[in-house]
Amino acid sequence: MKSEDTHKTVSTRKDEQLKKHRVDYSNQPLTTKQGLKINDTNNSLKSGPRGATLLEDFLLREKIHNFDHERIPERIVHARGSGAHGYFELYDSIEAYSKAGIFTDTSRKTPVFARFSTVAGSKGSTDLARDVRGFAVKFYTEEGTWDLVGNNMPIFFIQDAMKFPDLIHSVKPEPNNEIPQAASAHDTFYDFVSLTPETLHNQIWVMSDRAIPRSLRMMEGFGIHTFRLINAEGKAHFVKFHWKPKLGVHSVTWDEAVKISGADSDFHRRDLWEAIEAGHYPEWELGLQIVAEEDEHKFDFDLLDPTKLIPEEMVAVTIIGKMVLNRNPENFFAETEQVAFLPGNIVPGIDFTNDPLLQGRLFSYRDTQLSRLGTHNFHQIPINKPIAEVRNNQRDGHMQTEIPKGRTAYFPNSIGGGCPYLSTVAEGGFDSYQERIDAKKIRTRSESFNDHFSQPALFYRSLSDWEKEHVISAYSFELGKCEIEHIKERMLYLIDQIDSSLAEKVAKNLGMEVPSSIEKPINQAIGADADVEAQQPTEKKIYLDESPKLSQAHTTFDSIATRQIAVLVGNGFRMSEFKIAKDALEKEGAVVKLIAPHGGTVTCDEGMEHQVDAAIMTTESVLFDALYIPGGKPSIEALRAQAKFTKFVNESYKHCKAISVSGEAEDFLKHTAIIDIREDEAIFVNENPIGFIKAIAQHRNWKRREKAENIPA
Ligand code: HDD
Numbered sequence: 001m002k003s004e005d006t007h008k009t010v011s012t013r014k015d016e017q018l019k020k021h022r023v024d025y026s027n028q029p030l031t032t033k034q035g036l037k038i039n040d041t042n043n044s045l046k047s048g049p050r051g052a053t054l055l056e057d058f059l060l061r062e063k064i065h066n067f068d069h070e071r072i073p074e075r076i077v078h079a080r081g082s083g084a085h086g087y088f089e090l091y092d093s094i095e096a097y098s099k100a101g102i103f104t105d106t107s108r109k110t111p112v113f114a115r116f117s118t119v120a121g122s123k124g125s126t127d128l129a130r131d132v133r134g135f136a137v138k139f140y141t142e143e144g145t146w147d148l149v150g151n152n153m154p155i156f157f158i159q160d161a162m163k164f165p166d167l168i169h170s171v172k173p174e175p176n177n178e179i180p181q182a183a184s185a186h187d188t189f190y191d192f193v194s195l196t197p198e199t200l201h202n203q204i205w206v207m208s209d210r211a212i213p214r215s216l217r218m219m220e221g222f223g224i225h226t227f228r229l230i231n232a233e234g235k236a237h238f239v240k241f242h243w244k245p246k247l248g249v250h251s252v253t254w255d256e257a258v259k260i261s262g263a264d265s266d267f268h269r270r271d272l273w274e275a276i277e278a279g280h281y282p283e284w285e286l287g288l289q290i291v292a293e294e295d296e297h298k299f300d301f302d303l304l305d306p307t308k309l310i311p312e313e314m315v316a317v318t319i320i321g322k323m324v325l326n327r328n329p330e331n332f333f334a335e336t337e338q339v340a341f342l343p344g345n346i347v348p349g350i351d352f353t354n355d356p357l358l359q360g361r362l363f364s365y366r367d368t369q370l371s372r373l374g375t376h377n378f379h380q381i382p383i384n385k386p387i388a389e390v391r392n393n394q395r396d397g398h399m400q401t402e403i404p405k406g407r408t409a410y411f412p413n414s415i416g417g418g419c420p421y422l423s424t425v426a427e428g429g430f431d432s433y434q435e436r437i438d439a440k441k442i443r444t445r446s447e448s449f450n451d452h453f454s455q456p457a458l459f460y461r462s463l464s465d466w467e468k469e470h471v472i473s474a475y476s477f478e479l480g481k482c483e484i485e486h487i488k489e490r491m492l493y494l495i496d497q498i499d500s501s502l503a504e505k506v507a508k509n510l511g512m513e514v515p516s517s518i519e520k521p522i523n524q525a526i527g528a529d530a531d532v533e534a535q536q537p538t539e540k541k542i543y544l545d546e547s548p549k550l551s552q553a554h555t556t557f558d559s560i561a562t563r564q565i566a567v568l569v570g571n572g573f574r575m576s577e578f579k580i581a582k583d584a585l586e587k588e589g590a591v592v593k594l595i596a597p598h599g600g601t602v603t604c605d606e607g608m609e610h611q612v613d614a615a616i617m618t619t620e621s622v623l624f625d626a627l628y629i630p631g632g633k634p635s636i637e638a639l640r641a642q643a644k645f646t647k648f649v650n651e652s653y654k655h656c657k658a659i660s661v662s663g664e665a666e667d668f669l670k671h672t673a674i675i676d677i678r679e680d681e682a683i684f685v686n687e688n689p690i691g692f693i694k695a696i697a698q699h700r701n702w703k704r705r706e707k708a709e710n711i712p713a
Contacts, residue, residue, distance in 0.1 A: 014111030081117030083336035086325035098229035100349025121182025126261035127268035129182035135221035161360015185481035194490035207474035209251035217282035248556030287317035464553035476509035561589030570638025584689035631663015658695035
């Protein structure tokens, strides 16, 4: 195993390729685009010092012209995103299932570029929107680029790509006034959802904590669709791809999400960037759920239906390798903005299925890059360039940056010696899986896709009590923001089909009754989907009582690495106490930050000056995972003198975070809203840091939540 440090400097083939495109301007003269050195870039060329600017001024024109064209259209969805470079490493060959080099060669370190995103918001919107997160990984494999373009939820809203524009138009800001930004809580979205019951499964996931992750590094990823793996004999297996984060799956509360959006709308982007810069490289293991072709129809749901997951308790996830992200991009636009993911990018050993959502995606992604990146030659942009050699007869067009030699650009040819030539399957030539098809051409939806309620119900049943409470609050918030009564009624009617206790609680918060039936929309011409009553299953299927893997209560709680610990101090804080806590926390990989009444430095009781990480007026408790306050009388007096420190403590308590205090800081706690200092499992008074560390690893003390809810912070 290489050390973490070596990982950072490992030069992968992709990195070598990118290096050729990097430009370094340090110690270099300023020039025009033609390389002409410039002696004034502050003043335009004029007819006299107070005269009009001359058309002749090519320096002015070039500078302004470039500026005028700096922006490209943002992604139609997933516009807000953050990316990083890294690699993928295979633990053991899975040649029984796939012949792909990435899945058979354990000696490889395949370079990757991953981009995480929200879906609905614009490029500059907040990271903490309640939303699905995109989880896209580009593998630069030796046999060609493979893109696994997934999300942090294992299912999707709709079953057929034909409905994607409708889904997105409903969730995006409303077209008349472009309100609300990066939020699903509005009438048009719930109008669509309530008329389209297939959305309900993904919808309830969005109501869960999965939609407000603590960190991009603490979320799962899913390929969602069932794909195929093909082995060297041409035998196929169905597969679903899973990414499992090393740090576990953790989220913030909605109250925090709202406040983080104000305090630091780049919270996730900054967290990813800083973790990589600090050498805490995020890791995910890649897992597979494999299903034999002959078992395709043994499930209570259709494997081709992207609104269904295969519970891990029914088909276990086999871990086969890991992805490590160890390098931040050099330039956001060149890399993170220009990267183009295409679900159609596959390599021999991996193939598609007939999932109708996937089939439509195979068109959309290539197509959209044309309006985003402006040319079909986008594969030549450094971040998109494969490490496998590209040689074909596809020529010309905007921004062709290569100079293909020779007279021929067609196949077959004899003048060019028949080159570039074809490869047999044995030589690595791609060969589509030969699926037998015997069917009528028909525009319809398979009946096997019809059950829209069993899996949302399974999801809800599988959640812990605190997760269920969050779902109830989320529905109440989202529907509470809707203004049109019949939309809320239809939603309550549908939620009732998922779980009647859930519907009742949401209805109570809305001040409404759960309807026992609903009126059909006035205009029946809007399509069969709109007839939600007709889509009710005769009976909800219960193929599992619960699927514990769906709940975040069963995730990993064994590390405090990269957790941000706020330490509140003023001048005169007690160094001996602080040192014990700091050393213990940092030994476990946590990041300790000093927050003081002012910026600059604070002096401890031993006379040493300490750099302040944030003045209290520039920060908020929601940006931290836990709180420690050392003693020292003058320090505590300074904290008590500024109300925001008390708010900081109250809020940390409200959000169920671990809190540790020593010395006189106990008195400070007594002046806050915390009432049960000695009874709370995650509050520590003058204790050694072991318990505090364990409590931070638990992420939150949800047992406190009832008391915490009443804290007016
Ligand atoms: Fe999509 C971007 C994920 C269905 C059309 N999608 C995009 C991105 C992710 C996903 C992560 C951002 C990639 C990046 O970081 O650049 N999309 C999904 C998943 C889906 C899905 C997991 C269902 C399982 N998408 C989907 C459908 C369509 C699209 C059905 C169209 C028929 N998606 C697009 C797009 C985007 C896109 C419009 C916008 C920017 C881009 O492709 O490059 O083509």
